[in-house]
Amino acid sequence: MSGTVKKVTDVAFKVGRNIDWDGMAKLLVSDEARREFSNLRRAFDEVNSQLETKFSQEPEPIDWDYYRKGIGTRLVDMYKEHYESIEVPKFVDTVTPQYKAKFDSLLIELKEAEEKSLLESERLEKEVAEVQELKKKLSTMTADEYFEKHPELKKKFDDEIRNDNWGY
Numbered sequence: 001m002s003g004t005v006k007k008v009t010d011v012a013f014k015v016g017r018n019i020d021w022d023g024m025a026k027l028l029v030s031d032e033a034r035r036e037f038s039n040l041r042r043a044f045d046e047v048n049s050q051l052e053t054k055f056s057q058e059p060e061p062i063d064w065d066y067y068r069k070g071i072g073t074r075l076v077d078m079y080k081e082h083y084e085s086i087e088v089p090k091f092v093d094t095v096t097p098q099y100k101a102k103f104d105s106l107l108i109e110l111k112e113a114e115e116k117s118l119l120e121s122e123r124l125e126k127e128v129a130e131v132q133e134l135k136k137k138l139s140t141m142t143a144d145e146y147f148e149k150h151p152e153l154k155k156k157f158d159d160e161i162r163n164d165n166w167g168y
Contacts, residue, residue: 019044 021041028034062083068076137145147154159165 025034025037028037062080064076064080067079134141134149147157
């Protein structure tokens with residue numbers, strides 16, 4: 001087996017072990033996303049399995065003597081010579097370097113968006129807690145208690161009263 005194929009299968013195996021499939025599955029919200037994610041995981045496992053089995057094994061050596069007995073020495077020697085002269089070209093990755101910088105910038109963008117999202121989520125959770133607290137207290141709350149939490153409304157109402165603006 002060529003060294004390149006062996007390297008590819010080793011990398012694919014290592015990557016496959018390090019993927020947190022369950023962690024990613026917990027982040028999915030819709031049923032359609034879960035189905036698509038399941039299809040992705042199944043396809044990844046199939047490809048990974050093929051890489052591990054089909055391409056990680058050395059090919060069986062050819063028994064040239066067996067063919068010499070049945071076909072003839074001259075023809076088999078010609079095939080053997082041509083077979084041994086075949087050189088499998090080494091794979092040179094020219095695509096990854098082009099996209100690595102773009103991928104890295106997207107990762108940075110992703111982290112920034114994640115931080116913003118977490119901050120916004122935290123702010124919204126606090127706001128929800130305040131609204132729930134207000135909902136519980138609303139039936140027994142006095143105007144002074146409400147204005148204590150919302151001084152801008154108290155100022156607005158005081159200005160309207162002071163200016164004889166009763167809203168009609």
